C-alpha cells in the first residue's frame with residue numbers, strides 16, 4: 001500500500017509538472033503500483049499516455065529512474081519535453097564524448113537528475129551507476145523490442161534480463177503498445193519479472209475518425225483532403241520507396257510542404273526530415289513504415305494509408321500516431337485489390353507465410369467491412385464494443401442493401417465467357433464494353449457479354465465484384481495471375497436463380513465538391529487559435545524546441561475557449577503546469593488580450609457588449625454576469641470598458657480607483673504609450689491586474 005502522504009501528492013504533481021487535472025484511464029493505478037515498488041507490464045495503445053506512468057513516479061522517487069529506449073535519435077526530444085516541464089532529465093548514449101558522460105555521472109551523484117534515458121547498447125558504459133543506492137526505478141519503453149515474436153525485434157534488447165539480477169529490489173516497468181499474448185509472455189520472461197502486474201488498457205482511440213475509400217485517383221483525393229486542412233500535420237504511409245518520392249513530388253507541385261522518408265535515404269537526410277516535421281517546418285511526411293516509431297509529436301492530425309498495410313497491428317499502430325492530444329483526428333485508408341495481390345506476393349515463401357496471409361486477410365476484411373469498423377478493430381485486440389462507434393465511415397454512412405442478383409449474374413457470366421482466365425480489370429473492361437488494346441487483341445469485343453454493364457461506372461463495378469468475392473460467389477486465383485474464378489456458389493446464381501444482396505458503394509464526398517469550395521476553404525481564418533499557433537511557432541523557432549512541446553493543440557484549443565487573461569486563470573488550462581506558466585504565460589496572455597481588444601473594436605461584434613451592458617444595468621454584479629453568460633469576468637470587464645467608451649452610463653470607478661488611474665497615467669507617459677497591455681503589466685511588476693489597466697486606459701483615452 002502506498003503511504004497516504006504520497007497518494008495525496010499525485011494529483012498536485014500531475015498538475016504542477018504536466019499541467020493536467022486528471023489521470024487518464026489506468027495511469028493512476030499504474031503509478032501507484034510503481035511507487036509501491038512492484039514490477040509492472042503496461043500495454044497501452046500508441047498515444048494512450050504511457051510516459052507519465054514512469055515520469056511522474058520518477059519525480060517522487062528519491063533516486064534516479066533509468067529509462068531504456070531503443071532510438072537514440074528520439075531521446076533528445078523526450079528529454080527536451082521533460083526539461084520544458086521543469087523536470088531534470090538527460091540522455092546517455094554513444095554519440096556523446098566521455099567528458100559529457102563524466103558531467104552526467106557527477107550530476108547523478110549529486111542527485112541533480114531525475115530521469116536518465118539510455119539505449120540498451122550503452123548500459124554497460126554506466127558502470128557503477130547501476131546500483132540500488134542510485135537507481136530507484138527502471139522503465140523499459142517499447143518493451144516489445146525484446147521479443148522475436150513482436151514486429152520490431154532488436155537484439156540489443158535481449159540482454160536486458162540482467163537488470164533484475166543486478167537490481168533485484170528495484171521496480172521495473174515495461175511498456176509497449178503491442179498487445180499480443182506471445183509477445184507479452186516473452187517480455188515478462190526475458191526480463192525475469194514473472195510477478196509483474198499486467199495493465200492492459202483499452203485500445204479504443206475514440207477521437208480518431210476511421211475511413212476507408214477505394215483507391216481510385218488517390219493522388220487527387222489526397223490533395224483535396226490536405227487542402228481542406230491547410231495547416232495540419234499528417235503522415236502518409238506508402239508501401240514502396242518509389243511511391244513516397246513520387247507522391248512527395250506531386251504534393252510539392254501543388255504547393256504543399258512535404259518530404260519523403262524511407263530506408264534508402266542517408267541517415268542525415270532522414271534525421272533532417274524527422275526534425276523538420278517535429279518542428280512544423282514541413283507539413284507532411286510520405287513515408288514507408290520505417291517512420292514514426294517513438295515520435296511523440298502530439299499534433300499529428302491525420303494519417304493516410306496510401307497502400308494497404310500488411311496487418312491490423314501495423315495499421316493500428318500507425319494510425320495511433322495521430323491525435324495523441326485527444327483532439328479530433330482522421331485516419332484514411334485507401335483500399336486496393338492490387339495492393340492485396342502485391343502484399344501476397346511478398347509473403348509467398350516467407351517462413352511464416354500462412355500466418356502472414358491470414359493476417360492480411362483480416363486486414364482486407366476490415367477494409368471491406370459493412371459494419372462498424374471500430375468494432376472490428378477492437379475485436380481484433382480482444383475488446384468488445386457494445387455499441388457502434390458513430391465515428392467511422394460505416395457508422396456515419398450506413399450501407400444500403402439492394403437486390404444485386406442481376407449484377408452478380410452479369411459478372412459471373414463474363415467470368416465464364418473469359419474461361420476464368422482474366423483478372424478483375426479485364427473483367428470490368430468487358431462488362432463496360434471497352435475497346436482497349438487488350439480487349440481488341442484478344443477479341444473480347446466479340447463476346448456476347450461485351451458491354452452488358454455499360455450503365456455502371458468502373459469504380460462501382462470494382463466495389464460490386466469485391467463484395468461478390470467476399471460473399472464467396474467468385475474468388476481470386478492468386479497463383480494464376482490473379483484471375484477471377486467461379487466457386488460452387490456461382491452455380492447457384494447462374495443456374496438456380498439464387499438471390500444476391502449487395503450494398504451501394506459509398507459516394508466519396510470529395511469527388512462531388514467543386515473546386516471553388518475547396519479553394520475557399522484553403523484560406524486560414526483569423527481565429528484566436530491561429531494567432532496562438534503562430535505565437536507557438538515563433539517561440540518554437542526562437543527556443544529551438546518543437547512546437548508541440550511548447551503547448552499541445554488541445555491546450556491551445558482550450559485557451560481559445562476559456563480566454564484566460566491573468567495568470568491564475570491561465571494555470572487552470574489543461575496542459576499548463578508551473579514551469580510553462582512561468583516561461584510562456586505572459587506572452588500567451590498578452591496575445592489573448594490583444595486579440596480580444598481588436599475584436600472589441602469591430603462593430604459587428606457589438607451585440608455581445610450590449611447584452612453585458614443590459615445585465616449590468618439590471619444591477620447584476622460582474623461575477624453574476626460572467627456566470628450567466630458563461631464568460632470570464634475579464635471578458636465582462638472588457639465589455640464594460642467598451643460600453644464606457646461608447647458613452648454609456650457606467651460607474652467605472654467602482655472597479656478601478658482614481659489612484660490607480662493616476663498610476664496608469666504615469667506609466668503611459670513613462671512607457672511612451674505602448675500599444676499592448678503587457679508592458680504596463682510588467683511596469684507594475686504584475687501587481688496591477690490586466691482588467692484594471694484596461695479600464696484605467698479606457699478612462700484616460702476618453703478624456704481626450
Ligand code: ADP
Nearest residue numbers: 020022023024046047048049050051052298324
Ligand atoms: P504513448 O507513449 O502511450 O504513445 P504519450 O505518453 O506520449 O503516449 O501521451 C500521449 C499524449 O497524451 C501526450 O501529448 C501526453 O502529454 C498526453 N497525456 C498523457 N496523460 C494525460 C492526461 N492525464 N491528461 C491529458 N493528457 C495526457
Ligand code: ZN
Nearest residue numbers: 372389392395
Ligand atoms: Zn463505427
